[in-house]
Amino acid sequence: MMLKINPLLMTDGYKTSHRLMYPKATNLVYSNYTCRSIKYMPENCKDIVVFGTQYVFQYIHELFEENFFKQDKESVCQEAKEYLSAYLGTDYEVSHFRDLHDLGYLPISVKALEEGTIVKAGIPLFTIKNTHTEFFWVTNFLETLISTLIWKPVHSASLAYGFKQILNKYAEETGVDPSFIPFQGHDFSFRGMQSPEAAISSGLGFLTSFSGTDTLPVLQAAKHFYNSENVGFSVPASEHSVMCSHGKEGEIDTLKYLMNQYPTGILSVVSDTWDLWKLITEYLPQLKEEILSRDGKLVIRPDSGDPVDIICGTQIFEDADHYNDYELIRESILSSEEKGVIELLWDVFGGTINDKGYKVLDPHIGLIYGDSITPERAIQIAERLKAKGFANQVVYGVGSYSLGYATRDSQGGAVKSTYVEVNCEPRPIFKDPITDDGTKKSSKGLLKVNENLELEDNVSWEEEQTGMLLPLYVDGTFSRRTTLEQIRTKIYGK
Numbered sequence: 001m002m003l004k005i006n007p008l009l010m011t012d013g014y015k016t017s018h019r020l021m022y023p024k025a026t027n028l029v030y031s032n033y034t035c036r037s038i039k040y041m042p043e044n045c046k047d048i049v050v051f052g053t054q055y056v057f058q059y060i061h062e063l064f065e066e067n068f069f070k071q072d073k074e075s076v077c078q079e080a081k082e083y084l085s086a087y088l089g090t091d092y093e094v095s096h097f098r099d100l101h102d103l104g105y106l107p108i109s110v111k112a113l114e115e116g117t118i119v120k121a122g123i124p125l126f127t128i129k130n131t132h133t134e135f136f137w138v139t140n141f142l143e144t145l146i147s148t149l150i151w152k153p154v155h156s157a158s159l160a161y162g163f164k165q166i167l168n169k170y171a172e173e174t175g176v177d178p179s180f181i182p183f184q185g186h187d188f189s190f191r192g193m194q195s196p197e198a199a200i201s202s203g204l205g206f207l208t209s210f211s212g213t214d215t216l217p218v219l220q221a222a223k224h225f226y227n228s229e230n231v232g233f234s235v236p237a238s239e240h241s242v243m244c245s246h247g248k249e250g251e252i253d254t255l256k257y258l259m260n261q262y263p264t265g266i267l268s269v270v271s272d273t274w275d276l277w278k279l280i281t282e283y284l285p286q287l288k289e290e291i292l293s294r295d296g297k298l299v300i301r302p303d304s305g306d307p308v309d310i311i312c313g314t315q316i317f318e319d320a321d322h323y324n325d326y327e328l329i330r331e332s333i334l335s336s337e338e339k340g341v342i343e344l345l346w347d348v349f350g351g352t353i354n355d356k357g358y359k360v361l362d363p364h365i366g367l368i369y370g371d372s373i374t375p376e377r378a379i380q381i382a383e384r385l386k387a388k389g390f391a392n393q394v395v396y397g398v399g400s401y402s403l404g405y406a407t408r409d410s411q412g413g414a415v416k417s418t419y420v421e422v423n424c425e426p427r428p429i430f431k432d433p434i435t436d437d438g439t440k441k442s443s444k445g446l447l448k449v450n451e452n453l454e455l456e457d458n459v460s461w462e463e464e465q466t467g468m469l470l471p472l473y474v475d476g477t478f479s480r481r482t483t484l485e486q487i488r489t490k491i492y493g494k
Helices: 013-020 053-069 073-088 095-103 143-174 178-183 196-206 218-226 240-246 251-261 276-286 288-293 307-312 320-327 341-349 375-387 400-404 484-492
Strands: 026-035 108-112 124-130 185-187 264-270 295-301 351-353 359-361 365-369 395-398 413-422 425-428 446-449 455-459 470-474
Touching: 013 073, 026 143, 053 108, 053 143, 053 218, 053 470, 073 095, 124 143, 124 446, 143 178, 143 185, 143 196, 143 375, 143 395, 143 400, 143 413, 178 185, 185 196, 196 218, 196 400, 218 484, 240 251, 240 264, 251 264, 251 276, 251 288, 276 288, 276 295, 276 341, 288 341, 307 341, 307 365, 307 375, 320 375, 341 359, 341 365, 359 365, 413 446
Parallel strands: 185 395, 264 295, 295 365, 365 395
Antiparallel strands: 026 124, 026 413, 108 124, 108 470, 351 359, 413 425, 446 455
16 A cells, blocks of 8 residues: 655655744745756756646645545644654644645645746746745745656656757758657656656656657556646567577577567567677578568667667768768678668668668668667767768667656756745845855746746736746646647647
8 A cells, every 4th residue: 555645744854843933924935946057967958848837736736635635634633743743852733734724725826837838047937925824834835845846857858858859950960750750769767767756757758759658657647637648659569588588599480479479560679688780680681571571660679788889880980971982892891790780770671862861771670779878879879870871760768867867956946935025024035155156046036037038036016927927726726737739839839
């Protein structure tokens, strides 16, 4: 049975002390979430994709609804009292929790940029404030929960956007069919993520740019949080245990068996269980006619070694002209390792020369690489293939190294207060640590993001009501909702 967490305990421990630390008669706390720095993001992934606010606040809404407001008031508040009294070594007073339960909903107002908006560092993605004066403490009580939920989908959406810009560039340069690009990035990260929830929130972010995923629970999550269906897809694919179970000596028969099991459509076969080069240069030629007559595509999947060298070969050419200089004699001077998988598949199956002058494999054969792919490596692969005269026709499996090897600091995401009211008197506030390099300096006062997606801080309440931060969630109710399809359209305009 899954642990049912009391949402009154879903915060940092020190948050439970802050209600009594604010100035007496504090009636309003106004905060925002901003990605403050992108210095730890890959070079081609510096743009920030606004994504996940609907997911985050629906998650928080449902958590409080199911585990707090729908629970017996005395039981749920007493549970929090017992934990916090022992934790803090005091008789913790919970009347404010009881008052919140009596209210029956979260008294907050959230204004957010539309999901799919592209911003630079330093621009608030959303603001949050309390709507009832006595619940001023709720705003930043939720900070920890908000922060832990939002940074991952924002990071993954931003990374996916960066990946797609790379693939778009090389598709244009080497003549790749644009309809292939949404499936050219594939999410393989589930098993390496910190938790199933991390895999889901990250996987949703990845789906803002791509349609390929093996993170299966995102399909249900997309329906639940974004009312979106048919946004993620995959194909039948083998793993090493499948190949091993048939035996090393009969690997060619295993390939035949798998094609018989899946006689049509795309079939992906892990191909380096033993000898990748033997499979390509000995087994595939023997199966050539079966593969070419098959109603579908057989996709070869190596997943060990240096992906750039495995795909492109270790023989490096400056450009396609240099490659062509070798073409007449390369059969006798280049090994399998020097040629790489794409060239070896071309040797066996051939293909066509597209309008851009680049080689495209026969549509019955393809390649996916699903290990250690980063934006930098995707560029290296595309450049090396281009230099050899091949279109960028690889499917890139993006795993937990790229999607999971990240923290909140990857984009400097933080919830910070910039405005409070004490006895209804405004107090614009900010932080600017003298020991910091400026990254942690916050904006000040009430905030507005104008039509140019620039921040204007310390504005009036009248100005705060204008701009691109739009009401999203107020007093337990969503005032607007979006879908993954609409987010994709927002990002890419189609």
